[in-house]
Amino acid sequence: MKYEAVIGLEIHVQLNAATKLFCDCPNRPGDEPNRNICPVCLWLPGVFPQLSREALEKGVLACLALNCVIQPESAFDQKVYYYPDLPKGYQLSQHHKPLARNGWVDIVAADGQVKRLRIHHVHLEEDVAKLLHETEGRTPISLVDFNRAGTPLIEIVSEPDMRDPHDAMEYIKALRDQLRYTGSAECSLEQGTLRVDANVSLRPLGSKALNTKVEIKNMNAIRNVGDAIAYEITRQTECLEKGEPIVMHTRLWDPEKKVTTPMRAKFEGPCVPDPSVARIVIDDAWLEAVRQRLPEMPAHKAARFMDAYALTAEEAAAVSAERDLSEFFEAVVAHALPPRKVAGWIAGQLFSALKERNRSVGETRLTAARFAELLNLVEREVINTQAAREVLIRLLDSDAPLEEIVEKGGFRQISDTTDLEALVQRVLADHPADVQDFRNGNPKVLGFLMGQAMKTSQGKANPKLLKEMLAKRLG
Numbered sequence: 001m002k003y004e005a006v007i008g009l010e011i012h013v014q015l016n017a018a019t020k021l022f023c024d025c026p027n028r029p030g031d032e033p034n035r036n037i038c039p040v041c042l043w044l045p046g047v048f049p050q051l052s053r054e055a056l057e058k059g060v061l062a063c064l065a066l067n068c069v070i071q072p073e074s075a076f077d078q079k080v081y082y083y084p085d086l087p088k089g090y091q092l093s094q095h096h097k098p099l100a101r102n103g104w105v106d107i108v109a110a111d112g113q114v115k116r117l118r119i120h121h122v123h124l125e126e127d128v129a130k131l132l133h134e135t136e137g138r139t140p141i142s143l144v145d146f147n148r149a150g151t152p153l154i155e156i157v158s159e160p161d162m163r164d165p166h167d168a169m170e171y172i173k174a175l176r177d178q179l180r181y182t183g184s185a186e187c188s189l190e191q192g193t194l195r196v197d198a199n200v201s202l203r204p205l206g207s208k209a210l211n212t213k214v215e216i217k218n219m220n221a222i223r224n225v226g227d228a229i230a231y232e233i234t235r236q237t238e239c240l241e242k243g244e245p246i247v248m249h250t251r252l253w254d255p256e257k258k259v260t261t262p263m264r265a266k267f268e269g270p271c272v273p274d275p276s277v278a279r280i281v282i283d284d285a286w287l288e289a290v291r292q293r294l295p296e297m298p299a300h301k302a303a304r305f306m307d308a309y310a311l312t313a314e315e316a317a318a319v320s321a322e323r324d325l326s327e328f329f330e331a332v333v334a335h336a337l338p339p340r341k342v343a344g345w346i347a348g349q350l351f352s353a354l355k356e357r358n359r360s361v362g363e364t365r366l367t368a369a370r371f372a373e374l375l376n377l378v379e380r381e382v383i384n385t386q387a388a389r390e391v392l393i394r395l396l397d398s399d400a401p402l403e404e405i406v407e408k409g410g411f412r413q414i415s416d417t418t419d420l421e422a423l424v425q426r427v428l429a430d431h432p433a434d435v436q437d438f439r440n441g442n443p444k445v446l447g448f449l450m451g452q453a454m455k456t457s458q459g460k461a462n463p464k465l466l467k468e469m470l471a472k473r474l475g
């Protein structure tokens with residue numbers, strides 16, 4: 001029998017509000033343990049949690065970015081469970097009356113078609129404390145760090161609209177890009193500011209039934225989410241083919257072994273309305289004021305870039321995925337440079353240079369004007385592409401005049417034909433066997449000799465001229 005996967009994701013996103021959700025403690029979970037605490041977030045008896053206005057605003061902004069309908073009234077419930085990361089015995093969450101409902105994001109599915117994936121609802125909740133288990137050396141102990149306790153989260157619950165790992169990974173990317181644009185969340189799976197639980201079930205192809213699902217946790221990269229879902233689909237298919245029933249339970253993804261293993265069930269109690277936090281009532285005027293702060297969203301921006309700058313869909317998507325880079329792109333293009341060339345440099349060289357250093361463009365010394373100046377040097381063939389990559393790295397940390405960086409670093413391109421001719425002669429003399437090989441009809445040797453010549457020039461030869469001269473000499 002042919003099966004179809006039914007996948008839904010529950011995604012927790014940390015809001016980057018300055019304080020925790022119900023007290024004024026700093027929202028900085030990474031600080032020295034138990035620094036950012038007070039009676040409210042230590043969950044001592046007799047305290048009165050007060051909702052942070054900033055967290056609410058950032059939550060609403062996030063919901064609007066996901067095309068959700070903000071509910072005029074929402075309220076907190078006590079989600080009852082007992083575990084040492086939650087000593088008060090319940091988590092403040094919104095179960096019965098969530099902040100927002102009925103959202104969606106668009107993705108490009110594996111077949112190349114645009115697919116709309118629906119969001120069932122988004123609710124606010126407080127995060128729990130962090131447990132640190134020390135198992136080595138002496139009697140195993142567990143320590144509790146309350147810095148994270150009470151920090152603001154939104155949980156985004158999708159409809160089970162995804163059908164394969166590709167859908168799920170694209171959904172997370174789309175959601176992440178949208179939320180980052182609003183400036184309300186960092187959304188990094190690697191750093192735990194975005195956490196994904198995947199629900200996976202199977203059904204016979206063509207059926208509309210929703211069968212017993214299995215939940216998968218512990219995926220800390222988008223790639224892992226795809227791998228874990230793919231593994232789970234295979235595992236469930238094998239179960240069904242053997243006639244074994246699927247049992248509802250939670251499994252942990254092991255990124256090393258690339259398997260999921262069953263996890264001990266955690267007791268989950270009821271959700272009862274909380275009497276201590278005031279309900280949230282949102283009026284139209286306030287909502288409109290928040291909506292005004294929503295920036296142009298990535299999909300809209302990508303469409304505009306294709307239209308205004310004649311970028312391809314891929315180029316437009318690449319330069320609009322991150323808000324600061326998309327603004328940087330427009331600022332560079334304003335210096336009268338060819339937009340597609342600028343897009344290529346930003347999506348390629350600049351993007352990977354920043355990623356390697358884990359910095360945003362705003363955290364570097366690089367300005368749009370300086371980047372434009374650099375690309376101009378390439379356009380005018382003062383330096384070649386290879387040298388420009390090196391210079392770009394230096395511009396991330398330097399304010400020195402560009403000319404000075406080029407001269408001092410010896411980046412200026414060799415376009416002098418006498419110099420290039422000498423270079424060609426030298427390379428040919430050093431590789432007589434290869435030259436013979438080429439003359440015997442192996443055209444691939446040209447690439448090799450070209451590489452040798454570029455290497456000999458320390459990457460500074462004008463590649464266009466060099467290739468011409470090399471070909472002429474060989475032919």
Ligand SMILES: [Zn+2]
Pocket residue numbers: 020023024025036037038039040041042150
């Ligand atoms: Zn506190």
